[in-house]
Amino acid sequence: MPEPLFQKIALVGIGLVGSSLARVIRRERMAGTLSIATRRAETLARAQELGLGDEYFLDAAEAVRDADLVVISVPVGASGAVAAEIAAGLKPGAIVTDAGSTKTSVIREVTSFIPENVHFIPGHPIAGTEHSGPGAGFAELFEERWCILTPLPDTDAEAQAKLTRFWEGCGSRVDTMDPEHHDMVLAIVSHLPHIIAYNIVGTADDLEAVTKSEVIKYSASGFRDFTRLAASDPTMWRDVCLHNRDAILEMLARFSEDLSALQRAIRWGDGDKLFDLFTRTRDIRRSIIEAGQEVDVPDFGRHVLAHPKPESESA
Numbered sequence: 001m002p003e004p005l006f007q008k009i010a011l012v013g014i015g016l017v018g019s020s021l022a023r024v025i026r027r028e029r030m031a032g033t034l035s036i037a038t039r040r041a042e043t044l045a046r047a048q049e050l051g052l053g054d055e056y057f058l059d060a061a062e063a064v065r066d067a068d069l070v071v072i073s074v075p076v077g078a079s080g081a082v083a084a085e086i087a088a089g090l091k092p093g094a095i096v097t098d099a100g101s102t103k104t105s106v107i108r109e110v111t112s113f114i115p116e117n118v119h120f121i122p123g124h125p126i127a128g129t130e131h132s133g134p135g136a137g138f139a140e141l142f143e144e145r146w147c148i149l150t151p152l153p154d155t156d157a158e159a160q161a162k163l164t165r166f167w168e169g170c171g172s173r174v175d176t177m178d179p180e181h182h183d184m185v186l187a188i189v190s191h192l193p194h195i196i197a198y199n200i201v202g203t204a205d206d207l208e209a210v211t212k213s214e215v216i217k218y219s220a221s222g223f224r225d226f227t228r229l230a231a232s233d234p235t236m237w238r239d240v241c242l243h244n245r246d247a248i249l250e251m252l253a254r255f256s257e258d259l260s261a262l263q264r265a266i267r268w269g270d271g272d273k274l275f276d277l278f279t280r281t282r283d284i285r286r287s288i289i290e291a292g293q294e295v296d297v298p299d300f301g302r303h304v305l306a307h308p309k310p311e312s313e314s315a
């Protein structure tokens with residue numbers, strides 16, 4: 001039997017992302033020992049019931065002792081507290097990474113707690129669903145998805161290569177970005193769509209007082225798609241909004257400007273303008289599909305964007 005990639009992996013946070021990692025780590029035999037820590041006793045008991053790991057701890061510092069890889073998968077607002085908690089237990093030479101949806105805030109809040117002889121390499125799997133908790137995870141979550149690493153200027157190349165191999169073992173393709181760029185890109189492709197969904201579903205909910213159950217009864221698939229995103233975890237998305245504030249506000253400002261232009265076109269009956277925009281956006285969708293970037297995820301009855309296929313596979 002080949003040696004596992006890591007003798008011991010510790011997962012801090014065992015929700016959708018942490019429990020998906022636990023499942024794929026086990027399937028691919030990437031850890032000699034898999035240690036799991038989370039804050040609440042009920043969540044830990046559920047993880048244990050599901051048989052997600054080999055060892056279970058409420059004290060994260062104990063879980064990370066002797067671990068060669070530590071993955072922090074908690075809402076981004078809790079990353080700093082987790083780093084403070086685990087700092088004393090970290091093994092020299094260990095790799096610490098995270099799965100947080102924002103990167104500059106995580107780096108700001110975590111780095112100072114990480115000892116000099118430990119490699120901190122922030123990361124973000126661009127893979128998820130609207131579900132949360134240890135029961136929501138599945139081993140295939142990361143397959144054919146990007147994982148973005150945002151290494152720090154002094155990141156050790158060997159440690160980064162090993163973390164890259166880990167994500168590839170999970171089925172992902174790995175890219176690197178600088179953290180500010182990551183936060184700007186994710187603000188438009190992920191954070192704004194969720195904020196827009198929360199907003200439109202909230203507006204419809206306010207209207208429901210007037211229209212009674214019509215919002216539910218006649219909800220077309222467009223509205224239903226928004227309700228899926230708007231069902232995402234409130235703690236996670238509160239933290240994303242608070243921790244990627246500047247990039248989100250920048251993207252919201254652009255969005256509002258464009259929405260005002262659309263509003264004006266509708267008010268003044270400018271059909272050409274509407275037609276031009278709707279044609280341009282349809283072309284974008286078509287080019288994504290033609291490039292083979294769209295994959296169907298039958299489990300969730302939804303379409304999500306995956307990474308483009310490499311040249312050799314796209315023929």
Ligand SMILES: NC(=O)C1=CN([C@@H]2O[C@H](COP(=O)(O)OP(=O)(O)OC[C@H]3O[C@@H](n4cnc5c(N)ncnc54)[C@H](O)[C@@H]3O)[C@@H](O)[C@H]2O)C=CC1
Nearest residue numbers: 013014015016017039073074076078100101128129132133
């Ligand atoms: N849900 C999604 O689709 C994706 C989420 N992410 C990011 O991954 C991270 C985890 O998200 P999910 O797994 O979806 O969340 P989740 O809500 O399913 O799980 C979060 C876990 O963190 C634990 N936790 C919370 N505070 C803690 C603390 N102070 N100490 C220890 N454990 C604590 C919770 O008990 C739970 O086990 C977040 O930073 C999120 O932004 C990244 C990609 C996709």
Ligand SMILES: O=C(O)C(=O)Cc1ccc(O)cc1
Nearest residue numbers: 101125126127128129130190
């Ligand atoms: O469920 C969806 O459509 C998502 O967009 C999942 C998701 C949520 C947050 C991330 O940081 C990455 C992916």
